[in-house]
Amino acid sequence: MSELDRLRHAMRATERPDAMLDLDTVMRAGRRLRIRRRVAGGGAATLVAGVVAVAAVAVGASGPGAPAPTGSAPPVAVAPPSGGRMPSSLASPSREATPPPTIARGVPGPKPLGQVVDTGVKHGTDRRVYYFVRVTVPGQPKVTMGLAAGRRAPDGTVGTDILVNDVEGADRSPGFHQIGYDESSSAAAAPTFGYFVGPAERIIGTVDGRQIDARLSRWSMDKQVVIFWFDPATLTPGERLDGIVARDRDGRRL
Amino acid sequence: MARGDAEFVEFARAASARLVHAAFLMTGDHHQAEDAAQTALVRTYASWSRIHDDDAYGYARRTLVNHLVDRWRRPMREYPTDEVPEQRGADVADDVTTRRWLVTILGALSPRERAIVVLRYYFDLPEAQVARELAVSVGTVKSTSSRALEKLRTAAPRTVDEEARR
Numbered sequence: 521m522s523e524l525d526r527l528r529h530a531m532r533a534t535e536r537p538d539a540m541l542d543l544d545t546v547m548r549a550g551r552r553l554r555i556r557r558r559v560a561g562g563g564a565a566t567l568v569a570g571v572v573a574v575a576a577v578a579v580g581a582s583g584p585g586a587p588a589p590t591g592s593a594p595p596v597a598v599a600p601p602s603g604g605r606m607p608s609s610l611a612s613p614s615r616e617a618t619p620p621p622t623i624a625r626g627v628p629g630p631k632p633l634g635q636v637v638d639t640g641v642k643h644g645t646d647r648r649v650y651y652f653v654r655v656t657v658p659g660q661p662k663v664t665m666g667l668a669a670g671r672r673a674p675d676g677t678v679g680t681d682i683l684v685n686d687v688e689g690a691d692r693s694p695g696f697h698q699i700g701y702d703e704s705s706s707a708a709a710a711p712t713f714g715y716f717v718g719p720a721e722r723i724i725g726t727v728d729g730r731q732i733d734a735r736l737s738r739w740s741m742d743k744q745v746v747i748f749w750f751d752p753a754t755l756t757p758g759e760r761l762d763g764i765v766a767r768d769r770d771g772r773r774l
Numbered sequence: 775m776a777r778g779d780a781e782f783v784e785f786a787r788a789a790s791a792r793l794v795h796a797a798f799l800m801t802g803d804h805h806q807a808e809d810a811a812q813t814a815l816v817r818t819y820a821s822w823s824r825i826h827d828d829d830a831y832g833y834a835r836r837t838l839v840n841h842l843v844d845r846w847r848r849p850m851r852e853y854p855t856d857e858v859p860e861q862r863g864a865d866v867a868d869d870v871t872t873r874r875w876l877v878t879i880l881g882a883l884s885p886r887e888r889a890i891v892v893l894r895y896y897f898d899l900p901e902a903q904v905a906r907e908l909a910v911s912v913g914t915v916k917s918t919s920s921r922a923l924e925k926l927r928t929a930a931p932r933t934v935d936e937e938a939r940r
Contacts, residue, residue: 524895530798530876531896534869539794541812543786549812550819621854664929728817729841730909758792 591596630654632740634667634676638731639749646671649678650713650747652739655685662690667747669700669710681710692745694718696764702757709757713749715739718774720766723748727761782822785830786815793838799892800885802877814838835897836907842906843889856922879926887922894919 530555593647630653641648649672657663666685684698691697694717716723722736723746732755734748746766755761766774793814797807814837818830827835880888886908893904894915900918905912 524923526875527891527926528895530872531866532893534798534873534876535791535795537791540787540790540792541794541815543783543815547782547819548787549816550822553816553820590829669871677834693873728837729813734848 526617533598561613563742585736586606599663630668630683632666632678632679634681634739635749636672637737639711639735640673641711641752643671645674646708648710650749651678651681651693652738652745654740654771655683657670657685660686662692665689665691667697667700667715668714669702671708681708692717692742696766697754699761699764701760708754709754710757711749712761714758716746716748716774717744717764718766719744719768720744720746720748720774721769722771724765724766724767725755725761727755727759778822780817782819786819788836789831790815793834796892796896797838797842798875799880799896800888802881806857809874810838810842813841825887832907835893839889839893839907863915882925887918890915890918891922 564617572594632651632656634652636649636651639648639650649670650672651668652665653668654664655666663686664684664697668680670680670686672677682700682702684700686689686697696716697714699712699714701712712725720736723736725732725734732750734750737747739747768774790811793811794804794807797810797814798804801810814834818825819838821833823828823843824884880891883891889908890904893899893907894901899907899910901915906917908915910918
């Protein structure tokens, strides 16, 4: 018997088929975790911004070979403010929360504020991009911008898939703001994204015990604003983060 | 009990023993193994509505392995003989010997090497799937697996000889 066969045999021979865990405890803890994830999905933004919510706009459902619709977002679609923590339905951009899209290739979406960040992520011939757009929220003069996930077509036109913005507080307050989760099953689902205000050099998400580094890009109009997204190869779009932290150049948590 | 809960309980009853044992192979410690398997099942249950129609066992296994790989920083401990289950009667001596051999050779591996060995040779997953589950390249799986087996060969002779003399 080779070492490998012996190893295989030993690994199976030492199984303890009677091993059983306390499933009541497992399910109680699982329910708590489920609730925590729902709250966390609402974002990290609640950590600093008080209340945020998502203005979810058109989620283009095209694959590379589809008629290539491009979501062209209305100037802003804002969920009503809530008192502290928002319901999970607001926390995640989804088709249910999506107002009727005005979709048309070639019709420009909201005009980007500053430079459009090209992530290098490809969806067929389109490229995933993120950019800020101007928004207005009634009664919230310090909320003037939201972060959009869009796609740039080969002809240079940019269409919006998802827009997230605060609905209370200030959009430049230090810390994390809304996390954008694309829960569509589209092949062109947007990688999980968001922005952080502060001197972040690393942003690290945690899911199921895994730590995942986000990719970062500073906003051209304000270098304190760090746009981040998670490579879809390491974090499946729509998968909820258990937590997220930002660290400065010395590794200190911000 | 809700239908989803009943399905989860059925799944957990069927999967617990293998998850605990896989965690034991990766930690060499029964208490850590049970904690890790419980953590994997908690996370699986938390996501049950999303995954139960898919590959729930695969989800639990991935969660378990990534949880352990991320958290370990210590080498495996020698398996304490007083924890050997007694229900197998005359086989206890064999069990003790086999476990000691197993723990010794797996203890010579790094956490990631152990994870690859357990996924490849305990769960019998193909290299490509191991690579996906550990978020590494297939080349990394091949080279790490090869290195791990080489370590096993160099670690094994003394213990194999001891076993042969039994």
